[in-house]
Amino acid sequence: MEELQDSSIHHMTAKVIAAIKSAKCYEPIYKELQRLVASPNVYKNDMRNTLEDAIKAAGLETEIRNMIYNLVRSRLRRLDVADGRQTTKSAQSDPLGYLKRAGVLWDRRVRKSLNAMCGELKVPLHGQPRISADREDFVAKWNELSNYNMDLANYRPVYAPKDLLEVLLSLKGPTRPTEKTDQIPQWEFSHIALPVKNLFELRTHYAELLRSDPYSVPDLAMQCQRILDSRHAPMCQQYLKKGCTPAPYRGALWASVLDSKLHDYDIDNWQKLRNSVWTTDHIVDKLVFKDIQLTASNDDQYFVFEDVLYQVLLCFSRDTDIANCVEYETFPVKGKTYEGPPSGVVPFHGICMFAAPFCYLYDSPVCLYYTFRAFYIRYCHRLTTINTHPQGIVSLCLLFEKLLQTYEPQLWSHFRELQIQPLRVVFKWLMRGFSGHLPPDQLLVLWDLILGFDSLEILPLFAIIILSFRKDSIMQVSSLDSIEAILADLSSIKVLPLVQLALSRD
Amino acid sequence: MYGGGGDASTMYYGCAGPVSDWTQRIASLQPTIDRSVATMYGRLPATVGTGAAGGGAGGGGAGGAGGNQQCHDRVKIGFCTDLDKSVLVNNFEKRGWHQVNGDDDWHFYWAGVQTCRNIFSVDSGYRMHDNQMINHFPNHYELSRKDLLVKNIKRYRKDLERDGNPLAEKTESNNSSGTRYLYLDFVPTTFVLPADYNMFVEEYRKFPLSTWIMKPCGKSQGAGIFLINKLSKLKKWSREAKGPFHPQIAKESYVISRYIDNPLLIGGKKFDLRLYVLVASFRPLKAYLFKQGFCRFCTVKYDTSVTELDNMYVHLTNVSVQKHGGEYNTLHGGKWSVQNLALYLEGTRGKEVTDRLFGAISWLIVHSLRAVAPVMASDRHCFECYGYDIIIDNALKPWLVEVNASPSLTSTTVNDRILKYKLIDNILSVVLPPDGLPDVRWNKIPSADALGNFELLIDEELAAQDEAQNNSSSSSHVKSSKLSSRWK
Numbered sequence: 005m006e007e008l009q010d011s012s013i014h015h016m017t018a019k020v021i022a023a024i025k026s027a028k029c030y031e032p033i034y035k036e037l038q039r040l041v042a043s044p045n046v047y048k049n050d051m052r053n054t055l056e057d058a059i060k061a062a063g064l065e066t067e068i069r070n071m072i073y074n075l076v077r078s079r080l081r082r083l084d085v086a087d088g089r090q091t092t093k094s095a096q097s098d099p100l101g102y103l104k105r106a107g108v109l110w111d112r113r114v115r116k117s118l119n120a121m122c123g124e125l126k127v128p129l130h131g132q133p134r135i136s137a138d139r140e141d142f143v144a145k146w147n148e149l150s151n152y153n154m155d156l157a158n159y160r161p162v163y164a165p166k167d168l169l170e171v172l173l174s175l176k177g178p179t180r181p182t183e184k185t186d187q188i189p190q191w192e193f194s195h196i197a198l199p200v201k202n203l204f205e206l207r208t209h210y211a212e213l214l215r216s217d218p219y220s221v222p223d224l225a226m227q228c229q230r231i232l233d234s235r236h237a238p239m240c241q242q243y244l245k246k247g248c249t250p251a252p253y254r255g256a257l258w259a260s261v262l263d264s265k266l267h268d269y270d271i272d273n274w275q276k277l278r279n280s281v282w283t284t285d286h287i288v289d290k291l292v293f294k295d296i297q298l299t300a301s302n303d304d305q306y307f308v309f310e311d312v313l314y315q316v317l318l319c320f321s322r323d324t325d326i327a328n329c330v331e332y333e334t335f336p337v338k339g340k341t342y343e344g345p346p347s348g349v350v351p352f353h354g355i356c357m358f359a360a361p362f363c364y365l366y367d368s369p370v371c372l373y374y375t376f377r378a379f380y381i382r383y384c385h386r387l388t389t390i391n392t393h394p395q396g397i398v399s400l401c402l403l404f405e406k407l408l409q410t411y412e413p414q415l416w417s418h419f420r421e422l423q424i425q426p427l428r429v430v431f432k433w434l435m436r437g438f439s440g441h442l443p444p445d446q447l448l449v450l451w452d453l454i455l456g457f458d459s460l461e462i463l464p465l466f467a468i469i470i471l472s473f474r475k476d477s478i479m480q481v482s483s484l485d486s487i488e489a490i491l492a493d494l495s496s497i498k499v500l501p502l503v504q505l506a507l508s509r510d
Numbered sequence: 511m512y513g514g515g516g517d518a519s520t521m522y523y524g525c526a527g528p529v530s531d532w533t534q535r536i537a538s539l540q541p542t543i544d545r546s547v548a549t550m551y552g553r554l555p556a557t558v559g560t561g562a563a564g565g566g567a568g569g570g571g572a573g574g575a576g577g578n579q580q581c582h583d584r585v586k587i588g589f590c591t592d593l594d595k596s597v598l599v600n601n602f603e604k605r606g607w608h609q610v611n612g613d614d615d616w617h618f619y620w621a622g623v624q625t626c627r628n629i630f631s632v633d634s635g636y637r638m639h640d641n642q643m644i645n646h647f648p649n650h651y652e653l654s655r656k657d658l659l660v661k662n663i664k665r666y667r668k669d670l671e672r673d674g675n676p677l678a679e680k681t682e683s684n685n686s687s688g689t690r691y692l693y694l695d696f697v698p699t700t701f702v703l704p705a706d707y708n709m710f711v712e713e714y715r716k717f718p719l720s721t722w723i724m725k726p727c728g729k730s731q732g733a734g735i736f737l738i739n740k741l742s743k744l745k746k747w748s749r750e751a752k753g754p755f756h757p758q759i760a761k762e763s764y765v766i767s768r769y770i771d772n773p774l775l776i777g778g779k780k781f782d783l784r785l786y787v788l789v790a791s792f793r794p795l796k797a798y799l800f801k802q803g804f805c806r807f808c809t810v811k812y813d814t815s816v817t818e819l820d821n822m823y824v825h826l827t828n829v830s831v832q833k834h835g836g837e838y839n840t841l842h843g844g845k846w847s848v849q850n851l852a853l854y855l856e857g858t859r860g861k862e863v864t865d866r867l868f869g870a871i872s873w874l875i876v877h878s879l880r881a882v883a884p885v886m887a888s889d890r891h892c893f894e895c896y897g898y899d900i901i902i903d904n905a906l907k908p909w910l911v912e913v914n915a916s917p918s919l920t921s922t923t924v925n926d927r928i929l930k931y932k933l934i935d936n937i938l939s940v941v942l943p944p945d946g947l948p949d950v951r952w953n954k955i956p957s958a959d960a961l962g963n964f965e966l967l968i969d970e971e972l973a974a975q976d977e978a979q980n981n982s983s984s985s986s987h988v989k990s991s992k993l994s995s996r997w998k
Contacts, residue, residue: 148778225861251853252856252857252859252861255857255858301839302839302841303842304842304846304925305846307807307839307842307846308777308779308781308805308807308846309777310777311777312777363854364854364857364858366858444850445849445853448853
């Protein structure tokens with residue numbers, strides 16, 4: 005037994021080391037280490053101890069710890085899962101095969117639309133060099149792209165939340181019983197065999213939100229500053245679980261949790277991305293412009309940041325690292341495959357709302373970019389693709405339905421009588437992570453909780469909370485439009501007290 | 511079964527048994543936390559409006575006023591308004607008032623400045639009775655006219671200085687010429703033209719590179735404003751003004767102020783703040799600040815190059831100016847809430863500087879009001895809501911640009927309409943006695959509930975009471991502690 009444990013630790017260590025070596029930050033750390041070895045504090049005779057001390061003193065230990073923490077969180081866990089899947093299940097016998105297949109098909113369909121748009125408008129998918137006049141104009145207006153003129157009349161978003169919703173609602177699993185299709189249209193999700201938490205499990209997961217701090221700290225800001233000084237990513241994450249992060253520290257805490265603190269190579273990379281935007285004219289540029297003009301520019305919470313968002317999303321579209329980090333569903337499906345933009349992310353209606361809240365945290369577009377990118381890779385992309393991940397949009401929809409059915413049966417049957425899929429009412433909230441729906445100060449609290457508890461499950465839970473909160477009004481109306489009108493204005497919603505209330509029991 | 515507004519929850523939730531421990535808790539919170547659901551003015555569809563919203567509007571929104579209306583059923587309150595704005599009329603009608611003519615017996619008059627002048631003029635012979643109230647002070651122009659505001663502030667500072675008041679302490683100016691007030695330096699250097707022309711030229715010569723902004727004293731909404739960076743341009747203007755084509759300009763006086771050429775930019779765009787300040791009385795001074803002010807953004811990128819000096823869309827944030835720009839957005843109207851500004855500044859600059867900025871804004875408002883208080887006719891029938899226009903420079907120092915005595919009640923967007931409706935509602939609940947009937951004998955100390963979204967800036971009467979209670983602390987100490995960190 006011990007032997008087995010030993011070998012498993014050994015196996016893990018080997019994996020971590022391999023992962024570290026392939027990481028971008030490996031080289032600067034390695035160089036720093038070399039410098040330390042050569043420093044006068046490290047003695048040849050007592051290399052091990054003196055080098056360890058030097059590593060600790062230089063703060064390198066924390067950095068390495070954070071790195072391992074993030075690697076274990078993101079990449080290794082994924083590798084394990086992938087290994088497990090491949091060995092145990094073949095494509096045919098996988099009960100979730102249809103879901104994976106749908107995921108692949110959805111992705112393909114989106115790319116196909118993009119390709120079709122390129123064909124229609126006679127522009128190459130890979131982009132074309134900007135003509136020099138345009139390039140000069142573009143560079144000159146880089147900080148005020150809202151003044152950059154172009155004709156966007158022929159461009160429209162490739163897809164909107166509604167399109168994804170329709171696909172989700174039409175998902176058909178093999179286990180779905182066919183005899184139930186009588187009068188009431190089938191619109192439930194419950195046939196999908198994905199495991200989701202119940203309220204009890206959610207309470208356990210979010211238990212710390214309810215824990216009253218025995219060491220009542222008089223000065224949150226001071227505590228926060230100390231945690232930031234320690235630079236320990238796990239402590240930063242722990243802090244976010246309180247849901248009362250002081251605004252001045254949020255940017256640094258998020259960057260720490262998402263491992264997106266700026267390195268020199270990040271700044272170089274940002275400049276490369278920017279140059280790529282300056283030199284090539286890509287169809288996604290137009291889609292990015294169109295999207296910002298349709299959403300953020302018209303939003304009274306975010307319109308002032310319009311120009312920052314142009315920069316961030318344009319660079320985002322060129323970033324090939326994103327395509328490498330995002331996990332897509334794989335499943336053997338026959339048919340033609342299509343290429344996508346360099347980032348692999350086809351802009352949809354509202355994509356800029358994922359980036360917009362970050363404008364309240366960072367003044368510099370570079371800092372904003374890397375934290376937003378990390379957040380997108382970790383969470384947002386799961387909201388726009390069909391996948392089997394426990395925090396993918398399918399699981400979140402399922403969780404929403406199960407919670408509604410179990411804990412708000414009155415609302416559930418009200419929706420049922422009206423033949424309105426409850427998901428229709430909340431889907432845009434889920435897919436955007438409530439961005440653009442909650443006022444920024446509250447949205448940031450909600451996203452604190454996403455990061456703190458490392459889970460998107462708060463989104464369906466919070467959707468239920470809002471429905472429940474406005475239940476009286478919803479019960480009085482009988483059309484989708486009226487329900488949407490009741491839920492249109494969330495400006496009075498306070499996240500933390502409502503979530504705490506919902507999770508607490510007597 | 512599901513009828514009724516907020517308090518219905520207790521009726522049918524009880525029987526739900528195991529269903530909803532937490533939903534029940536949520537429902538019981540509904541009237542307190544989610545008050546504005548009920549008052550989402552103009553947002554709910556008609557069907558809901560008659561049920562939940564209609565019922566809630568009286569109770570939730572009106573604060574103290576709603577419940578007390580029955581107290582004086584015998585007196586039907588008559589209102590009169592010169593402005594036919596829905597945000598006004600809806601608020602009056604919500605309180606059960608009825609509209610009357612200016613010649614009839616009214617209790618509450620939302621008047622234009624001209625009407626107000628007529629009512630208070632000696633010639634009219636009109637004498638207001640104890641149960642009447644009007645929304646202007648007779649000589650509000652002491653604050654709202656650009657030349658008089660500056661004159662009053664200058665006099666206020668001199669008076670304080672003469673009395674050796676520590677508030678009037680001066681310091682070496684950082685641009686090497688002369689001194690400036692340490693605590694009372696909140697209006698840009700300003701001169702009245704043509705009267706102070708020589709003084710202006712002297713100042714101009716000290717800072718030949720600065721830009722100056724010319725504004726006609728009596729106009730508003732950005733009319734007649736232009737920028738000057740060369741003395742020759744001013745001379746040219748003055749020659750033209752004397753010419754036969756502009757006889758009206760010759761009569762008018764102008765103010766010329768140092769142009770704040772280092773404004774704080776957000777997203778690269780310039781903005782100013784519009785804050786609403788309610789003055790219930792000038793002697794003793796009782797003033798309240800409305801928490802939901804907003805930033806007004808220019809639609810065009812800020813650019814100080816000379817070629818852009820004549821592009822007023824870059825420099826002036828007035829909505830009336832910006833509306834004519836090609837880029838004006840009708841969904842947000844270039845308006846961004848002060849709460850969002852605070853969130854952004856805290857997130858990107860830190861809490862300390864943000865608190866200092868908002869503290870400085872409260873300070874500026876209070877001292878501008880104290881500057882005019884001695885010359886104001888403090889009639890107990892009057893109250894006034896001022897629109898304060900403030901520019902923040904890139905060192906996060908606020909500058910008072912001007913004060914408007916009749917801030918626009920036109921709503922440019924849905925949110926604007928909600929805001930202004932709430933503003934009027936809150937004004938009424940602060941200035942009216944608890945029973946809702948105007949009464950000059952009321953002590954004008956509203957309850958905390960009645961304040962709504964207003965917060966107390968200063969109440970000299972209350973401050974004096976406090977002071978009498980704890981004689982130990984000096985008067986200036988009390989004031990300064992009262993002023994600190996009111997914004998949250």
